[in-house]
Amino acid sequence: MNKYEKPGEFYDGLRLHQNENTGGCSPKVIQALAGLSREQLAYYPPYNAATEVCARYLGVDAERLTLLNGLDEGIMAAAIGYLRPTPDGFVPEAIIPEPAFEIFGFDTEIVGGRPVRVAPNPDFSFPLDRVVAAITPRTRVVFLTNPNNPTGVSMPLEAIRAVAAAVPAGAIVFVDEAYAEFSQRSFIPELPAFPNVVVGRTFSKAFGLAGIRIGAITGHPDTLEPIRLAVPVYSVNIAAVVAVQAALSDRAYVDDYLDQVQQSKALLYAACDRLGLRYTRSDANFVLVHAADRAADIVRTAMAHGIYLRDRSKEPGCAGAIRVSAGIIEHTKRCIHVFEEVLCAAQ
Ligand SMILES: Cc1ncc(COP(=O)(O)O)c(C=O)c1O
Incomplete structure (x- = not known):
């Protein structure tokens, strides 16, 4: 076990919590x-x-x-x-x-x-x-x-x-x-x-x-x-x-991922705008979503769907914030469904 892992932690679902390329390598x-x-x-x-x-x-x-x-x-x-x-x-x-x-x-x-x-x-x-x-x-x-x-x-x-x-x-x-x-x-x-x-x-x-x-x-x-x-x-x-x-040696592979990251971020921003969630515009392959008192609920619901998100609520300036990897479009869409499930159920 290393300093990132907690006892009993095993991620076999969709890992949107460590900013990895969830499409796999070239x-x-x-x-x-x-x-x-x-x-x-x-x-x-x-x-x-x-x-x-x-x-x-x-x-x-x-x-x-x-x-x-x-x-x-x-x-x-x-x-x-x-x-x-x-x-x-x-x-x-x-x-x-x-x-x-x-x-x-x-x-x-x-x-x-x-x-x-x-x-x-x-x-x-x-x-x-x-x-x-x-x-x-x-x-x-x-x-x-x-x-x-x-x-x-x-x-x-x-x-x-x-x-x-x-x-x-x-x-x-x-x-x-x-x-x-x-x-x-x-x-x-x-x-x-x-x-x-x-x-x-x-x-x-x-x-x-x-x-x-x-x-x-x-x-x-x-x-x-x-x-x-x-x-x-x-x-x-x-x-x-x-x-x-x-x-x-495989520039095309990286270019495709970079392109998907841009599209994923646009999809996430649009979903947050629709759902009334604040977010920080990102230059990376993840987005910090400010879900306020819904943060824990979103992380829990995502987990129930086998999707891992990173709760960053405890960090300075980040109360109620969830960090979501925004890479492979299909994976981003699965995360957006979770946001919709939690926030639409609340309305
Ligand atoms: C800011 C920053 N630096 C370094 C790393 C670690 O990079 P590596 O996987 O090459 O050790 C990460 C991984 O999340 C990171 O976010």
């Missing part, structure tokens, strides 16, 4: 995995080819990119590399604008760093002034997610530049771009001008590879070094090495 990935030889499984994995392919995809030099066993590993490695207390009693701080991907806080605390949480704006726009005000000489990491999870709201690239300019020497800005394929905006082209910024990416979402675990981190080699040192040697396995290359 068939080319399955073909590539089937082609693995006995020797490939017997040898430690070579990384050059997969690193080159990922670097080309992201438009960076291969020396500026490290493959990861999922972006989660990059977050933990950044925490280990930058947020451990020093023997003289210095406790580094990580700034985390809320609501945030919960792993930033977990990993900061696990290594002994101090999370400094910044409250959200009511519309989830990026609270730049308060993030800058939270920076101290002890700041070592600012965790930003663009577009953010669980809101789906993007921050202006100018805000990232401003944060990068405001952090003390020795600190980094960690830009988590897990959902950048959906927003089609990235800080990566700006990295040469901002050596204290690193960008993390994942192939779990748009490319449907969450189960095989593959991500990447890019930035200035000196800034990446403490992160690289904390990544276990050979943590990316040969199946992931082969899978990511096959996934990146």
Whole structure:
């Protein structure tokens, strides 16, 4: 069991609670995995080819990119590399604008760093002034997610530049771009001008590879070094090495998913408008629906239909909010039926 799972949790229904690609990965990935030889499984994995392919995809030099066993590993490695207390009693701080991907806080605390949480704006726009005000000489990491999870709201690239300019020497800005394929905006082209910024990416979402675990981190080699040192040697396995290359060779598959995400979000917005539910417009493959006192009812009814939604009610600024993956159109329609069942029954 890992830190995401609860005892007895087993999801065999429609998983709209973890922002996965519920259509499954590209068939080319399955073909590539089937082609693995006995020797490939017997040898430690070579990384050059997969690193080159990922670097080309992201438009960076291969020396500026490290493959990861999922972006989660990059977050933990950044925490280990930058947020451990020093023997003289210095406790580094990580700034985390809320609501945030919960792993930033977990990993900061696990290594002994101090999370400094910044409250959200009511519309989830990026609270730049308060993030800058939270920076101290002890700041070592600012965790930003663009577009953010669980809101789906993007921050202006100018805000990232401003944060990068405001952090003390020795600190980094960690830009988590897990959902950048959906927003089609990235800080990566700006990295040469901002050596204290690193960008993390994942192939779990748009490319449907969450189960095989593959991500990447890019930035200035000196800034990446403490992160690289904390990544276990050979943590990316040969199946992931082969899978990511096959996934990146099938652009049509990703384009189709991105197209379905746009359509799914439009369907969800229209359904919410019809049903009188508020929602936050999203640049990612999920939508935060503000269902107020109907949230628990919707999550329960969905579960009874074998559909899993994520109740985010307990997060700052998110009272009554449910996060719904918006990907495969057919799956979105099933979720909308649940919304209709709960809200029309109430009328
Ligand atoms: C913001 C964010 N970062 C990182 C991850 C984890 O990515 P990976 O599956 O590559 O570990 C997720 C997954 O939900 C996420 O939402």
